[in-house]
Amino acid sequence: MPTPRFALVFDFGGVLMQTRSHAPRHAWDDRLGVPHGTVERVVHGSQAWRAAQHGTLSEADYWQDVAAQLGLDPAQLPALAADFYSADQLEPSLMALIRQQRQRGQTVALLSNDAPSLRQRLRRLDIDSLFDPLIISGDIGVMKPAPAAYHAVIERVGLPAAQCVFIDDLPANVAGAQAVGMHAVQYVAGLDLAAALAPFMA
Numbered sequence: 001m002p003t004p005r006f007a008l009v010f011d012f013g014g015v016l017m018q019t020r021s022h023a024p025r026h027a028w029d030d031r032l033g034v035p036h037g038t039v040e041r042v043v044h045g046s047q048a049w050r051a052a053q054h055g056t057l058s059e060a061d062y063w064q065d066v067a068a069q070l071g072l073d074p075a076q077l078p079a080l081a082a083d084f085y086s087a088d089q090l091e092p093s094l095m096a097l098i099r100q101q102r103q104r105g106q107t108v109a110l111l112s113n114d115a116p117s118l119r120q121r122l123r124r125l126d127i128d129s130l131f132d133p134l135i136i137s138g139d140i141g142v143m144k145p146a147p148a149a150y151h152a153v154i155e156r157v158g159l160p161a162a163q164c165v166f167i168d169d170l171p172a173n174v175a176g177a178q179a180v181g182m183h184a185v186q187y188v189a190g191l192d193l194a195a196a197l198a199p200f201m202a
Contacts, residue, residue: 005107005159005163005202006106006107006159006163006164006165006183006200006201007106007107007108007109007157007159007163007164007165008098008101008106008107008108008109008165008167008197008200008201009108009109009110009111009153009157009164009165009166009167009177009182010094010098010108010109010110010111010131010167011110011111011112011144011166011167011168011169011170011173011187012110012112012114012118012122013112013113013114014168014169014170014187015091015094015167015168015169015187016090016091016094016095016098017088017089017090017091018088018089018090018091019087019088020087020088020089021087022036022040022087023087024083024084024086024087025039025040025083025084027083028080028083028084032070032071032072034070038070039070039080039084040084042066042069042070043066043080043084046065046066046069048061048062048065048066049062050143052115052138053113053114053115053137053138053143054137054138054141054142054143055115055116055137055138055139055140055141056141059115059116059117062115063077063081066080090125090127093193093194094193095127095130097193097194097197098130099130101201101202102130104201104202105202106201106202107132107157107159108130108131108132109131109132109133109134109135109153109156109157110122110131110133110134110135110136111135111144111149111150111152111153111166112135112136112137113137113143113144113149113173114136114137114138115136115138116136116138116139117138118136118138119134119136119139122134133153133156133157135149135152135153135156137149140152144168144170144172144173144176144177145172145173145175145176145177145179146176147176147179147180149176150166150176150177150180150182151180154180154182160181161180161181161182162181162182162183164182164183165182165183165184165185165197165200166182166183166184166185167184167185167187167193167197168184168186168187169186169187169188170186171186174186183200185197
C-alpha cells in the first residue's frame with residue numbers, strides 16, 4: 001500500500017515569525033507612561049484587531065483606533081508600527097525545513113489569523129511563494145479555532161483532513177484542528193519540529 005501524502009499547514013505569528021524581545025514595545029509603554037504590556041494589548045488584543053483579522057475593519061481604521069486608545073497623534077503611527085515589529089524575526093530552522101520540504105515536493109500551506117496585509121508582508125519577506133495555499137483570516141472572514149478556518153485550508157489543499165498536519169503555538173488552535181480531524185502539533189520554544197513532523201514529511 002502506498003504511503004499517504006501529507007500537507008504541512010503552518011501558523012505564522014508565534015511559529016514562523018517570533019518576537020525575540022519585547023523591549024521596543026515596552027519603550028513605547030514607558031514613553032506613554034503606561035504599564036508594560038499596554039501597547040501590545042491595544043495593538044494585538046483589542047476588538048478592532050479582531051475585526052481587522054475578520055476582514056470587517058480596514059487596517060487604516062484599525063490603526064486609527066490604536067491611536068485613539070493610546071492617545072497618539074496619527075502621525076506617530078508609522079513609528080509605532082515600525083518599532084512594534086522591529087524585534088520580530090523569522091525562525092531560521094523552520095524556514096529551512098519548509099524550503100527543504102518544498103524542494104522534495106511536499107505540500108506546505110499557511111493558515112494565519114491576521115489582517116489581509118499579511119500577504120504583502122510575506123511578499124516583502126520573499127517567502128509568500130513557499131506556501132500554497134496561503135489562507136489569511138482577514139481574506140476568508142473567519143478565524144481559528146472556528147472549524148470553517150480549517151476547512152478552508154483543507155479544501156484548498158485537496159487532501160482529507162487526516163492527511164493534513166497543522167502547526168500552531170496556541171493550544172486552542174491546535175485543539176480546533178484536531179476537532180476537524182487534522183493531525184496537529186503545538187509549537188513551543190525548543191521543540192524539535194523536524195522530529196515531530198518526521199512521520200508526515202516527504
